[in-house]
Amino acid sequence: MSSQILQLILGLLSLPAVALVIILPGELAIRRFPQKTQSSIRPWIWLSPVLALVGLVIAYPLVASIVYSFRDATGSNWVGFRNFVWAFGTAMRPVLFNNVLWIVVFPLLTAVLALTAAIMLDRVKYERVARTFLILPTAMSFVAGAVIWKMMYTYEPPMQPQTGTLNAIWTAVTGNMPIAWLIDRNVNNYALIFVAVWMSIGVATLILSAGVKNIPRELVEAAKIDGAGEWAVFRFVTLPSLWPTILVVLTTQAIFSLKVFDIVYVMTNGSFGTDVIANKMYSELFVKQNLGTASAIAILLLILASPVIFMNIKQIRSEGGE
């Protein structure tokens, strides 16, 4: 325990020290230079901590992962495209298919529910209180969410009392057979996806609520005077005005779907046909100790994420031009 406390103190002192170790002496050093030289050196002195950190944690791994993805399990010999052939082979196909399911279902379901919530909450006076209920799951870890929903999905054989909330409701209301939510291959992936939806609605609703409040009142009033009903107002005013915001929500959730790990790791650990790319990578890295295939999966993730990366950059760029 005392070693932990020691590390805490070390961290609290050393991280700020590392941040300032170049800046403060650097500022003193350039003080003698003429003003012009100062202002051309200064930015790089101030950028050095961030460049070192991002260089180590992001830029270097980006390059190194590409190199490792063309090497063998120990990272010592070149193997050409063998790891990528494996990554698109039969072993990975069901895993990739599951991620496709995540990428399609999770963002859409989250966006539709969050948009509904945002529009409804905008019209009630207790918006803040209701919003807090939606945000609560967001504050928790995906591990905690997975534990909670493992309980919610608990399955007992037919005729036994159902202790899981969902099966209790399902069997009580309709007299149906209980469903093995996490084992039944027809529903288990959707059951996992819903946990992510439950945890992500809060932030998505926050973002869309801000968008709803930005729609000019006059626009809605004008449409109503022209005789537009609720649906027409939604279809021709709300939806087009919100579209950029909806796109932000959709792309954020699509990226999340690519790298989803915690929920699957805790709830099924990839069994019963629920494996996803990130879990496969974890098992390649730790169970099979294969740096090559693990890196190939990482590069695959990068390629799949790159359209969103470029879209975001383009978006910010066009805003900067205005």
Next chain:
Amino acid sequence: MSAIESRRATLVSVRPTSKLASRLKRIALHGAVLLLCVVWFTPVLSLFVTTFRSESDSSQTGWWHAFVEWRPVLSNYVEAMYLTGVGRSVVNSIVLTVPTVLGTVLFSAIGAFALARMRFRGRIALFLAMVGFQVLPPQLVLVPMLKFFLAVGLTGTFIPVWVIEMGLTVPFGIFLLYGFFSSIPSDLVEAARIDGASEPRIFFQIILPLSGAVLASLAILQFMIAWNHLLIPLIFLGSGSLSPLTVQVASLAQTNAGGLNTLTAATFISVIVPLVLIVSLQKYFVRGVLGGAVKG
């Protein structure tokens, strides 16, 4: 004249039904909002209630039975804290999170200060790189970082986790702070400069004090991220004596050691800090989320 009269007549006759319709609409709206809140809160409630139920109760009846027959026990918390190592994990989570938050805020602020308040070649390119890095899958860093920290002999300490968590969030942090730092009036900075204030002085005595709210937003977001992450600490700290709460709870859930009720108590201990933070500091959380997300 008669047209107006007849129009008024229809208006009067229409009113009662439309009033009824709009009242029904209001009721449906409140009902739907209420339903949403109940559905979203029930799982949290089920966790909380189960932490106070005994193992034998839970194996026979659902958690809602506690409302029929309330027989609370505290043994689950005692067991979680002392027998399953959750007490130690609370300390580990703090050791992991607090330096990460401090470092993230400081590095992001320094980087955003340079990008927003200084002019140099490559400024825009660097800013756009930060925008792109924000959505990079963290899986990309695992293999190279593991090799690196093994080579420098720092695995088995918190250092790799601090550094990686900081590196993954700092691009977002810079993006979040950049907008605010750019909006600080130049007159303020120029006046200080004329008075002979050095650049570090301007940063620490003008920029940072003015940015309290946005720095708090970044801090609370990074607290949630670092406290709740599983993958990075799982790989760099393992499930031994250094494991934070997420890793500990995940391994309890996977091995089923200690039983369901102890697991729920451990889970509740792991979420209580972020839950209190998000309710009490919601304003800063919302600002951080919106500042980082809404483009356009």
